[in-house]
Amino acid sequence: xxxxxxxxxxxxxxxxxxxxxxxxxxxxxxxxxxxxxxxxxxxxxxxxxxxxxxxxxxxxxxxxxxxxxxxxxxxxxxxxxxxxxxxxxxxxxxxxxxxxxxxxxxxxxxxxxxxxxxxxxxxxxxxxxxxxxxxxxxxxxxxxxxxxxxxxxxxxxxxxxxxxxxxxxxxxxxxxxxxxxxxxxxxxxxxxxxxxxxxxxxxxxxxxxxxxxxxxxxxxxxxxxxxxxxxxxxxxxxxxxxxxxxxxxxxxxxxxxxxxxx
Amino acid sequence: xxxxxxxxxxxxxxxxxxxxxxxxxxxxxxxxxxxxxxxxxxxxxxxxxxxxxxxxxxxxxxxxxxxxxxxxxxxxxxxxxxxxxxxxxxxxxxxxxxxxxxxxxxxxxxxxxxxxxxxxxxxxxxxxxxxxxxxxxxxxxxxxxxxxxxxxxxxxxxxxxxxxxxxxxxxxxxxxxxxxxxxxxxxxxxxxxxxxxxxxxxxxxxxxxxxxxxxxxxxxxxxxxxxxxxxxxxxxxxxxxxxxxxxxxxxxxxxxxxxxxxxxxxxxxxxxxxxxxxxxxxxxx
Numbered sequence: 025x026x027x028x029x030x031x032x033x034x035x036x037x038x039x040x041x042x043x044x045x046x047x048x049x050x051x052x053x054x055x056x057x058x059x060x061x062x063x064x065x066x067x068x069x070x071x072x073x074x075x076x077x078x079x080x081x082x083x084x085x086x087x088x089x090x091x092x093x094x095x096x097x098x099x100x101x102x103x104x105x106x107x108x109x110x111x112x113x114x115x116x117x118x119x120x121x122x123x124x125x126x127x128x129x130x131x132x133x134x135x136x137x138x139x140x141x142x143x144x145x146x147x148x149x150x151x152x153x154x155x156x157x158x159x160x161x162x163x164x165x166x167x168x169x170x171x172x173x174x175x176x177x178x179x180x181x182x183x184x185x186x187x188x189x190x191x192x193x194x195x196x197x198x199x200x201x202x203x204x205x206x207x208x209x210x211x212x213x214x215x216x217x218x219x220x221x222x223x224x225x226x227x228x229x230x231x232x233x234x235x236x237x238x239x240x241x242x243x244x245x246x247x248x249x250x251x252x253x254x255x256x257x258x259x260x261x262x263x264x265x266x267x268x269x270x271x272x273x274x275x276x277x278x279x280x281x282x283x284x285x286x
Numbered sequence: 287x288x289x290x291x292x293x294x295x296x297x298x299x300x301x302x303x304x305x306x307x308x309x310x311x312x313x314x315x316x317x318x319x320x321x322x323x324x325x326x327x328x329x330x331x332x333x334x335x336x337x338x339x340x341x342x343x344x345x346x347x348x349x350x351x352x353x354x355x356x357x358x359x360x361x362x363x364x365x366x367x368x369x370x371x372x373x374x375x376x377x378x379x380x381x382x383x384x385x386x387x388x389x390x391x392x393x394x395x396x397x398x399x400x401x402x403x404x405x406x407x408x409x410x411x412x413x414x415x416x417x418x419x420x421x422x423x424x425x426x427x428x429x430x431x432x433x434x435x436x437x438x439x440x441x442x443x444x445x446x447x448x449x450x451x452x453x454x455x456x457x458x459x460x461x462x463x464x465x466x467x468x469x470x471x472x473x474x475x476x477x478x479x480x481x482x483x484x485x486x487x488x489x490x491x492x493x494x495x496x497x498x499x500x501x502x503x504x505x506x507x508x509x510x511x512x513x514x515x516x517x518x519x520x521x522x523x524x525x526x527x528x529x530x531x532x533x534x535x536x537x538x539x540x541x542x543x544x545x546x547x548x549x550x551x552x553x554x555x556x557x558x559x560x561x562x563x564x565x566x567x568x569x570x571x
Contacts, residue, residue: 131307
């Protein structure tokens with residue numbers, strides 16, 4: 025049996041009296057992309073932070089690549105990587121210096137070849153000598169992707185990977201991630217507000233609301249279940265507590281709501 | 287913008303194999319390299335490291351020369367003030383070097399990258415200690431040469447004990463640096479000014495420029511509870527031709543072990559609280 029890449033069971037996190045994550049369970053298989061979808065404060069970033077090991081859960085178990093990361097996360101940290109809007113790469117270092125730093129941090133012995141390969145693939149060659157802080161948002165994102173893939177991770181955790189990018193750059197990043205996954209069979213868990221991104225990249229979607237998973241399924245299953253034509257409408261149905269149609273009754277696709285209905 | 291990447295255009299696994307090594311040394315080297323790159327790219331940073339110790343030594347050196355003609359105490363041991371200034375700067379630079387390297391990670395919002403990497407906290411602290419030693423040496427060495435050149439006072443004449451004094455002051459500097467970092471982890475960057483201020487809290491009772499006996503009785507008790515006072519007393523003992531005092535050295539070393547253990551405990555506790563409250567990804571903001 026293939027080992028699951030991510031296994032989360034009964035995960036809870038509370039900050040004093042505020043429950044940020046309420047008893048969630050899910051798993052991600054190798055080669056699978058799963059999205060955490062939900063409004064602001066739904067618990068997506070908290071869940072990803074716990075998986076990254078920078079936030080301790082109140083209860084529950086998490087196994088990444090079979091390793092209990094609450095007990096000891098270090099044996100598998102070199103097989104995982106991430107990208108988050110909450111962290112930056114050191115701005116005063118050049119792109120090359122940053123990549124060397126992360127190669128060493130992740131124990132990559134053949135750093136030169138790895139950087140050459142990633143620079144080729146992500147078209148960073150012309151940027152290698154430039155200070156990371158002087159790059160445009162799109163260029164920075166490509167460098168961040170290079171950092172996130174520097175150790176060829178088996179699990180990639182992405183928190184809003186294309187936030188604040190123009191559609192062209194965002195599309196390019198998605199294509200690259202898809203290509204990377206096809207090549208390496210990596211598991212990807214991403215938190216996003218971008219529904220078209222989720223529809224395009226993800227095999228499975230976990231809908232979060234009020235700190236818990238309220239629904240899940242493949243994008244097409246969710247569309248069918250809510251009788252909607254796109255995930256944004258499903259998202260709005262869940263966010264606004266519109267009742268899910270009774271699956272035993274025949275359904276017709278709903279009409280989109282008018283602004284006045286909201 | 288580059289064109290859309292195609293799966294076929296990416297090299298297969300067999301083209302370039304990733305060679306990984308689980309090496310503490312490599313991870314420590316990574317953090318050191320990151321700080322050395324930063325330092326190398328900015329001459330004001332290197333200049334700043336050397337500036338204060340050099341200015342201090344110039345001011346105190348001339349003050350010593352003035353006192354030499356007016357004070358029998360100083361006349362007994364030429365260079366006692368100059369040596370004290372240099373050793374005090376070792377402590378100050380060690381603490382500041384440690385705290386600044388840590389702050390640099392917070393300012394650049396890189397602490398999250400380090401926390402979500404194979405780098406263990408103990409390796410991170412080890413890197414900060416080495417960076418602190420590098421920063422201290424860059425700052426202090428020019429000042430020692432100025433002292434030789436201008437005042438004919440060579441701290442190197444202390445001989446082997448200089449290494450022992452130096453290492454004891456470095457350890458004390460790391461302990462204070464660790465406590466400052468623990469505080470910053472706990473309360474955020476609002477406490478960053480503590481990196482510059484804390485060390486001066488212990489300056490009056492560290493017997494840097496005067497013996498512990500000068501202090502009021504209750505302050506003397508506090509002074510002997512710090513590893514710094516025995517170091518400066520030990521330095522004076524040598525300069526006043528009383529030789530190396532092993533008892534003072536062991537006193538300082540023992541206290542240092544206690545302070546370092548407490549400081550590490552505090553840092554690990556703060557790190558744990560930061561993980562519990564989710565501060566590691568937000569602290570740079």
